[in-house]
Amino acid sequence: MKDLLNIFNKQYYLTDGGMETTLVYHQGIELNHFAAFELLNTDDGRKILLDYYQTYVDIAAKRGIDFILETPTWRAHSDWAPVLGYSTAQLSEINQHSVYFLRQFIEQQSYPSDRFLISGCLGPRGDGYIPGTMMSTTAAKEYHRAQIQDFAYADVDVVTAMTINYSQEASGIVMAAQQFGVPVVISFTVETNGILPSGEKLSEAIQRVDVQTDGYAQHYMINCAHPSHFAPVLEQAEGDWINRIQGIRANASCKSHEELDNSETLDTGNIYELAEGYLKLRELLPNLKVIGGCCGTDHSHLNQISEVLFTEPSSITN
Numbered sequence: 001m002k003d004l005l006n007i008f009n010k011q012y013y014l015t016d017g018g019m020e021t022t023l024v025y026h027q028g029i030e031l032n033h034f035a036a037f038e039l040l041n042t043d044d045g046r047k048i049l050l051d052y053y054q055t056y057v058d059i060a061a062k063r064g065i066d067f068i069l070e071t072p073t074w075r076a077h078s079d080w081a082p083v084l085g086y087s088t089a090q091l092s093e094i095n096q097h098s099v100y101f102l103r104q105f106i107e108q109q110s111y112p113s114d115r116f117l118i119s120g121c122l123g124p125r126g127d128g129y130i131p132g133t134m135m136s137t138t139a140a141k142e143y144h145r146a147q148i149q150d151f152a153y154a155d156v157d158v159v160t161a162m163t164i165n166y167s168q169e170a171s172g173i174v175m176a177a178q179q180f181g182v183p184v185v186i187s188f189t190v191e192t193n194g195i196l197p198s199g200e201k202l203s204e205a206i207q208r209v210d211v212q213t214d215g216y217a218q219h220y221m222i223n224c225a226h227p228s229h230f231a232p233v234l235e236q237a238e239g240d241w242i243n244r245i246q247g248i249r250a251n252a253s254c255k256s257h258e259e260l261d262n263s264e265t266l267d268t269g270n271i272y273e274l275a276e277g278y279l280k281l282r283e284l285l286p287n288l289k290v291i292g293g294c295c296g297t298d299h300s301h302l303n304q305i306s307e308v309l310f311t312e313p314s315s316i317t318n
Contacts, residue, residue: 007158007183007218008246008289012310013117014060015068015249017293017302019052025266026298035084036072037094040101050105055299061111063310068290069105069116071098074123074162077147088146095120095150119160119185120151124169131166131198137212140172145179152180160185162249163224166198167205174213185290187221187249192256194225194233202233206241219287221247224294226254226269227277234284247290248281250274252297260295268296275301275308282309 020034029048032038039045049072060067073095075084081091102118109116125143126132135143144161151159159182161173170186177184188205190196196205206220222230227250234242252269253260260267274297282288291309293301 007117010066011289013066013068013247013290014056014063014302014306015070015119015290015292016053016056017297017299018252018295019070019072020074021266021295022052022298023048032084033075033080035075035080037074037076037098038084039072040094040097046101049101053102053105056302057109057111059299059303059306060115063306065306065310066115066117067111068119068158068160068292069102070119070121070160071095071102071151071156073098073121073147077122077125077144079125079143092146092150095147096154099151099154099156117157119158120148120154120156120182122147122159122161122173124161124164134166134198135169135172137168137171137175140169141175141179142172144169144173145176148173148176148180148182148184152182156182158183158185158218160187160221162187163189165189165196167196167200167208170205170209171212174209174217178213178216183218184216185218185221185247187223187247189224189257190222190230190233191225192229194230197257202230203237203239203241206244210241210244217244219246219290220244221249221290223247223249223292224251224257226251227274227281228254231277231280231284234281237284242285243287245285246287247292248278248285248288249290249292249294250277250297251295252293252301253295266296268298268301271301271304275304278305279308 023029039049106113106116164170253267
């Protein structure tokens with residue numbers, strides 16, 4: 001386990017893009033309810049995942065930047081088990097195996113192993129875009145506890161909760177991670193107005209979680225929204241909360257969540273405008289260090305973003 005105080009101690013980290021959208025729309029792979037973890041069950045599926053990760057690792061290695069490997073487990077928690085036909089025990093095994101799988105991947109790399117972090121990815125209990133029935137902090141802690149425990153048993157480096165859309169669930173996740181001594185990152189999603197689907201302001205959500213959990217989260221991120229949706233909020237930010245945002249995994253598309261839900265084709269956006277958006281975000285976020293993508297992004301987006309953000313490897317401080 002990495003030191004809790006220094007888990008993100010490098011200047012920059014790259015991570016992947018929109019895994020599920022890439023697999024479904026670019027490679028024509030059918031994923032049940034966007035459950036990419038099912039690919040771990042077969043040799044062909046594992047090869048698909050390895051090739052997917054390798055493309056992004058090559059971009060990071062070219063720039064001399066550390067890389068965060070996210071497990072394909074966004075859907076691997078208990079409410080989805082019966083929907084996908086898995087028992088609790090099978091789901092637990094998958095979560096742990098996903099970490100071992102990525103550790104083996106690292107061992108096969110020519111890029112040094114100390115340039116990687118393995119992140120156990122978990123998603124919201126419900127829909128990533130709609131809060132639905134919101135849990136209390138205590139209920140959220142209990143719900144997410146099992147998956148975080150699985151990651152802890154596998155000695156994951158960090159747990160990252162993606163597309164979280166209200167503060168109570170975020171606080172519960174952080175408390176569960178704290179119970180097992182696992183570093184944790186919370187990534188909120190926002191609507192086109194920069195406000196969480198729950199109606200909370202981004203500043204309010206971050207401050208609430210930090211107060212409830214004694215600031216245990218390593219940092220916060222924003223994902224599943226286009227930079228144009230939340231840059232205005234960051235431009236008007238007052239207070240120290242903005243320093244807690246250290247990662248961005250933006251959507252390629254400027255469309256709203258509702259529009260994306262109702263779209264039958266993948267909107268890959270404007271790759272150059274997206275990269276310029278990241279450049280602007282780096283100016284607005286003094287502690288920005290984790291760079292990745294979300295819906296609609298693939299390796300070409302991350303390559304262009306890296307081209308804009310990062311110079312030659314020798315200029316990257318590690």
